[in-house]
Amino acid sequence: MSAAVRAEALKELLRKPFVWGIVAIVALLLLNVLKDPGYLALSINPANGNLVGNLIDILRAAAPILMIAVGMSLVIATGGIDLSVGSVMAVAGAVSMEFMKSAGDSGSVGVMLGAVGLALIVSAVLGAVNGVLVAYVGLQPFISTLILMLAGRGLAKVITSGQNTSASNDPFRWIANGYLIGVPVVFLLAAAIVVAVGLIVRRSALGLMIEAIGINPKASRMAGIKPRGLLLTVYISSGVLAGIAGVMSVGTVMTVDVSRTGYQLELDAILAVVIGGTSLAGGKFSIGGAAVGALLIATLDKTVLFLGVSSSATPAFKAIVIVVLCLLQSERVRGWFVQRRRSPRTPSAIPARSEEEVAA
Template sequence: MSTTERRTGVAVRGLIRRQYFWGIIAIVLLLLVNVVKDPAFLAVSVNSLNGNLVGNLVDILRASAPILMIAVGMSLVVATGGIDLSVGSLMVVAGAVSMEFIKASGDGASGGVALGALGLALAVSALLGVVNGLLVSVVGLQPFISTLVMMLAGRGLAKVITSGQNTAAANEPFRWIANGYVIGLPVVVLLAVVVVVIVALVVRRSALGLMIEAIGINPKASRMAGIKPRGLLITVYTLSAVLAGIAGVFATASVMTVDVSRTGYQLELDAILAVVIGGTSLAGGKFSLGGAVVGALLIATLDKTIVFLGVSSSATPAFKAAVIIVLCLLQSERVRGLFRQRRVPDARVPGAEAPRASVTV
């Protein structure tokens, strides 16, 4: 075997060992299922009127943008050994603040109003994220409890802001955030990519990512090494909240309406699933932003497949759970180890053929 072939084999085995590899395989399989039903499912065309790209793949990318935002924030929180159950509620708070601001302004064409609504939504989200961080790092509450409280309080706050009513508003610049196009591509997708790249550069090109992982591995040892977990925890929960606020703006601007009961509903579960699929350990200590991207794309593809196949709403949770369970089993080293043991005979069993030296177990 040549050196090139050996290196290729090592690279392939290394890729297979990465948990998000099976997420990519699941995406491909789901797309193939859709193609079987409709051979034109993957077709992407150019709208002759405006030159924008249209197609099911574009729809999947657009739908993955809000999930991607909260999944990236969740990855960083989970890496510290915590969890953020409030991201769905923070989405609806951001949507409620922005819609009420635009409605009160009465200006449906002002870019300044759109920027004001965006800034106010992110500021309120950041403030609630700081509260989460303080509850975890200063008060000492368990992340599960503190963010569960914020999950309940956030949706209640959104109902107070909107007086319990779904709020609709009109502002074309704000609507453009979720429905506009640049060079034929959806703005919401481009914004999501830019945000992920910025976050990745900050946490991977600086010591921030290592310090976050150090807190998740051993908080006491990291403190003795000079890392101040209190400030980092507040920063991570604030960043998660801001990203949830961006996701809320994406979800609200697409229809220019905030539904205080449905906007962001149970998306915290999708974010956790995306994080787990991407290979971030719920025990803390490591995270993968690339894996979070794969997980978000998988969740969006799965949702699209459910609708495309016409799965009934009553069976949707079971269908979704079945796909996720199969994927998690494929990711499990223990499960894959059982299959490897079956393929290679045990040399200790009488009559069994001894494994060859070239076989890798």
């Protein structure tokens, strides 16, 4: 392969937004290594043979963000947005905790399955409410999901009577805190769901139809695509994935904090989707890019804690990282820097010589 071909391949790779997400993850990890050279070290817990270390903590923290980011990418691809995923997480956590508290059997797999199943059913219903308001009533996605964002936490408080509800169930706790082949179960589950969704939307016509709706709803309807059914499906999927994220979040401590569970995670999901290269205007989307964005958000959150950034400065620190990453993703910004670097050496910068000077 010639140097020119390799250079062109590198340029093409750098045009992919998720590549810069990977670069940012590596940069944050290196920043942590500068503070503690052993930051990336992994060890085996002699008591149970499981892997422990900062990377494992990042993977565990990334699992809920992965779920809502994948659902959000599907919704945004249709030209919509889902601001209710954080509230749906709180409702799912409240339902599961209340169910297990009333069941009272701390070791029953059946109770765990019942709690998870009920949480996902309720999440699907809430997602369907969003879908109906957007697809059939005709409300703007921002307004309809904002309504559920505000009402969802109220519903969670009604379910828990306004209290932080705790429960005890070992199989349920294992979902968030258990290990399989030395890796956190919660991350393996999230990765499996991401792969499954990616295969479904890319190995079938579903992904193309979702993109068609986002690019031009009228043209897609004339092409035989039924936008209403697809919109309803997408919002239900987002609700179910948010419900899974809620189960993962409350399973870590076996307590649902209605005010904190899923709080502002809808913003992290939107950031993850944008970092991954999905346009907020709708159309082309990337499940893999959303996954990279979710991992970046989790790495950034852990970096903030590890570096000891004060809580008051945390939003500013995160904003700076995100702004820098978005600038790196912009071809216009990169082209401007390249042009500034090359401008002194360009032939146009050399003054033309007169015919007398040439003859001399």
